[in-house]
Each structure stands twice: as C-alpha cells, then as structure tokens.
Amino acid sequence: MTSSATDLIEDLFTRTVERNPGEPEFHQALHEVLESLGPVLVAHPEFADSGVLERLVEPERQIMFRVPWVDDSGRVVVNRGFRVQFNSALGPFKGGLRFHPSVNLSIMKFLGFEQTFKNALTGQGIGGAKGGSDFDPHGRSDAEIMRFCQSFMTELYRHIGADTDVPAGDIGVGGREIGYLFGQYRRITNRHETGVLTGKGLGWGGAEVRTEATGYGAVFFMQEMLSTRSERLEGKTAIISGSGNVAIYAIEKLQQLGARPITASDSTGFVIDEQGIDLELLKEVKERSRERISAYANRRPGARFVASGRVWEVPGQIAIPAATQNELGPDDAAALVKNGVIAVAEGSNMSCTPDAVELFRQAKVLFAPGKAANAGGVAVSALEMAQNAAREHWSFEKSEARLKSIMVDIHSAALQAAERYEHPGDYVVGANSAAFLRVASAMLDQGLV
Ligand code: NDP
Numbered sequence: 001m002t003s004s005a006t007d008l009i010e011d012l013f014t015r016t017v018e019r020n021p022g023e024p025e026f027h028q029a030l031h032e033v034l035e036s037l038g039p040v041l042v043a044h045p046e047f048a049d050s051g052v053l054e055r056l057v058e059p060e061r062q063i064m065f066r067v068p069w070v071d072d073s074g075r076v077v078v079n080r081g082f083r084v085q086f087n088s089a090l091g092p093f094k095g096g097l098r099f100h101p102s103v104n105l106s107i108m109k110f111l112g113f114e115q116t117f118k119n120a121l122t123g124q125g126i127g128g129a130k131g132g133s134d135f136d137p138h139g140r141s142d143a144e145i146m147r148f149c150q151s152f153m154t155e156l157y158r159h160i161g162a163d164t165d166v167p168a169g170d171i172g173v174g175g176r177e178i179g180y181l182f183g184q185y186r187r188i189t190n191r192h193e194t195g196v197l198t199g200k201g202l203g204w205g206g207a208e209v210r211t212e213a214t215g216y217g218a219v220f221f222m223q224e225m226l227s228t229r230s231e232r233l234e235g236k237t238a239i240i241s242g243s244g245n246v247a248i249y250a251i252e253k254l255q256q257l258g259a260r261p262i263t264a265s266d267s268t269g270f271v272i273d274e275q276g277i278d279l280e281l282l283k284e285v286k287e288r289s290r291e292r293i294s295a296y297a298n299r300r301p302g303a304r305f306v307a308s309g310r311v312w313e314v315p316g317q318i319a320i321p322a323a324t325q326n327e328l329g330p331d332d333a334a335a336l337v338k339n340g341v342i343a344v345a346e347g348s349n350m351s352c353t354p355d356a357v358e359l360f361r362q363a364k365v366l367f368a369p370g371k372a373a374n375a376g377g378v379a380v381s382a383l384e385m386a387q388n389a390a391r392e393h394w395s396f397e398k399s400e401a402r403l404k405s406i407m408v409d410i411h412s413a414a415l416q417a418a419e420r421y422e423h424p425g426d427y428v429v430g431a432n433s434a435a436f437l438r439v440a441s442a443m444l445d446q447g448l449v
Helices: 003-019 024-034 038-043 045-049 052-056 105-122 142-159 175-189 210-227 245-256 279-288 294-299 330-338 354-362 376-390 396-420 427-445
Strands: 061-070 076-087 093-099 128-133 165-168 237-240 263-266 269-272 304-306 318-320 343-345 366-368
Touching: 003 024, 003 038, 003 052, 024 105, 024 354, 024 427, 038 045, 038 427, 045 052, 045 427, 052 427, 061 105, 061 142, 076 093, 076 105, 076 142, 076 165, 093 105, 093 175, 093 376, 105 128, 105 376, 105 396, 105 427, 128 142, 128 165, 142 175, 165 376, 210 245, 210 318, 210 343, 210 366, 210 376, 210 396, 237 245, 245 263, 245 279, 245 318, 269 294, 279 294, 294 304, 330 354, 354 366, 366 427, 376 396, 396 427
Parallel strands: 093 128, 093 165, 237 263, 237 318, 318 343, 343 366
Antiparallel strands: 061 076, 076 128, 263 269, 269 304
16 A cells, blocks of 8 residues: 555544544444555545545434433433434435444444445445434333334434435334334324335335344355355354344354354343254244343253353354444454354444454454445345335245345455455455445545535
C-alpha cells in the first residue's frame, strides 16, 4: 500500500473518531473496514478524489425518539428508539431492529455501517440501516411487548416504507414482535403494505426460510470455507454460542449436514451436551417456553449447564459465535486455537474482537467476518421483498436453493477480492473490498448526494 493511501485512511479515521466521540463500537467497526481498504483505494484513486470515503462514514440520517408505554402494573415507562439510515446508494435502507438494554447510538451506528457492506455483498439492491431500542423484552408479558411495539411503531412509521426503508428482526425482535409492529403500521397508515417489514408470518406476506436464513447461511458459508482446504462438515464437532434465532438454525443445518454441535448459550451461561444438542428440546426451551438455557440441561440427561466460564474453552474443530458483538476475545481465540479449531464463522455481528481475529490470522484458522457469513438473513429478506412486490410465495426448496447460491457467491466474491487486493485467503479484506467497490461505485455514479 502507498503511504498516501495509508495517510488518507488514518486521517479519515482520526477525524471520524473526533466527530463521533464516545462511540467505541462504531469506531471499532470503522477501523476494521478502513484498515483493509488501502489496496482498493490505490487501484481506484477516483473514490478518494470524490470524497466517497468521507460520505460513507457519515449516516444519511439518524433518528432518535421517545417511546412511552405503560407496563402491566400501570406504570409509565419511557424507552429510547433509534433508526440509523446509513446508506441507500444501492437500494432502500434495510436492516434489523434490536431490542436490548445495551442499545445506544454507537451500537446502532456500528450495525448500520456493517449492514451497508453486508447488503452490498448479497448483490440484492439494498442499502444499509439499523434500528431498535434500549427496551429489555426479558420477563415482559405478551401484552407489554405488544404495547411497546405499538408505541415504537407510532413514531417509526413516518420514516419507513417499501421503497424507503424496510426494517426486520435482530436481537430481541422475532416473529412475534414483527407481527405487532406490522399490525400497528397497518392501523396507522390504513395500508396492508407487506413490503414495509420483513420476517413476517408465512400467512401474511412472510417468506419461507427467512426464520432459518441467517443460521443456515452461516453454515453454508462455513462449508465453502472448509472446501478450500478439502475439508468437510461431516463428523466435525461444532462450538456454538447463543440460543436465539441464528444459533438455533445454525445448529439445525450443521446437524443436517453431518456435523455435531455440542454447545449453546445465553447471557446466564452455556450448556455442553457431548451427545450433540437435542434440537427439539432447545427449540422448546428457547422458542416456545422462552426459558433460560439452564432449563435445557435440567431436562436432558448427560448435558451440563455452566454458569461461569467460557464456551470457547470447549474443544471443537469449528466454531460459530451467534450471540452478540465482541463475545469472543483474545483468550477465547487462543483457547480455540490450542484445541485445534480450523474454521470460525461469525453468526453474530462483529462477534470477535480485533485481537481475536489477529490470532486466528496468525494461526491460519479460516475466519469469516459477520458481514459475509451472516448475510443470509438479509439476503432472504430481500427475496421476501421481491415476493411481496410480485405477490408471489416461493416454496421452501426454491428459497433455500437461492439462499445457498447467494452464500456461495458471497464466498467467491470475498475470496476473489482478497486475492486481487494482495491478501489471499483473508475473508476480512476480501469482504470489505468487494462490498466497498459496489457501494462506492454506486455513490460515484449518483453524484454528490
Ligand atoms: P436472538 O435475540 O434471537 O438471540 C440472541 C442470543 O444471544 C440469545 O441467546 C441471547 O441470550 C444471547 N445474547 C444477546 N446479547 C447477549 C449478551 N450481551 N451477552 C450474552 N448473550 C447475549 O437474536 P439473533 O439470534 O437474531 O441475533 C444474534 C446475533 O446475530 C446478533 O449479533 C445479530 O445482530 C446477528 N444477526 C442476526 C440476524 C437475524 O436474521 N436474526 C441477521 C444477521 C445477524 P439472552 O436471551 O440471555 O440475552
């Protein structure tokens, strides 16, 4: 890389951090992308000349709003709502809604920035956004969840639309919440506009495979990575974190393809089940009765619940973190490497800290960043939008085949870009470079906006 490209990137990073103080997750995501773009910027000086980078790090629009609602005891609760519309050069803004007490502007901006690149990788014509609230759904009744969703949508509806911005689920937002949000949107606008949200119920505009897409997609990506080293999923022991949407369907696809996932976790601890996770029991505990993960071990002979300790210390050949950002640090990466891990695919966004990623790089562990490995969810959301626009409903088989081919394409786009931009086999550089080229080219074509 030339020193002028390095200087440009360092200068932009320093200025962006200064303009966005107190946003560590956003800074981390920015740094990870910017530091890998040197070779692309040298090959394409036109992007620097037209200020594409400066525009790319500034969201097009950031919305913060009050979400007042009444809990079951009659008490007024006020939460904060967010929608960060990061970049719409490639299509309408698109990205999930997260309901979790940790949600703040930094986390929304990191997720919106990542989403812009992820969505570009899918090749589906969608821009990047993220939203959510610091509302904590744990322990809330269905009626409280509904009242919260209705209040949240009473502001959000002004900013979204099938050709403007199309939210979906993320942590704490699944089929139940999307249903309540859609109901309120329909009521306020008097429009049954299915294209306004994705992740809808199958009976009212939802797409087959959307629920499974992120987990399945991460496993398809893992399969592609392994094949570059003539390795297969069959017989591999898999270490998984989380026990929500992404984790459950990663476990399902791993089992279907002959691997043996043996762990799952939530914020209270993890379970280890050497016989292989009992998927039906996991779904019963987490999807239907919404219990803590320890309930799995209580009902499964031979399984253990570990309240303190790290799931990454459990030996396995492949790993899919699928809970939240920065859940896998350098000590965890060192433990995985020591135990002989050969591939890690991020199911959660920015699962691994930069030090952990560096350790994987040094140990030549195959490593897929979330923006590539977990893009299956948003890719199938884009298929849901296409089906809504055409008033069609595709079969499970057709949708899964499309998901698989999109994941295979993302894998080869990332691998080819890594090769072209001087980092063969490095999926971080490859995914960032390939995605940047798509977004930056569209921005250049569309002039100074
Ligand atoms: P869910 O809410 O369905 O599940 C989240 C899981 O992660 C739960 O087991 C939860 O445990 C655990 N978790 C969440 N926050 C923490 C935390 N701070 N510490 C420990 N455990 C935590 O979310 P999803 O499965 O949808 O999302 C998981 C990850 O995947 C997120 O990073 C999300 O951004 C990413 N992702 C999701 C997509 C989707 O389609 N759903 C698409 C692409 C990425 P607990 O219940 O105890 O909090």
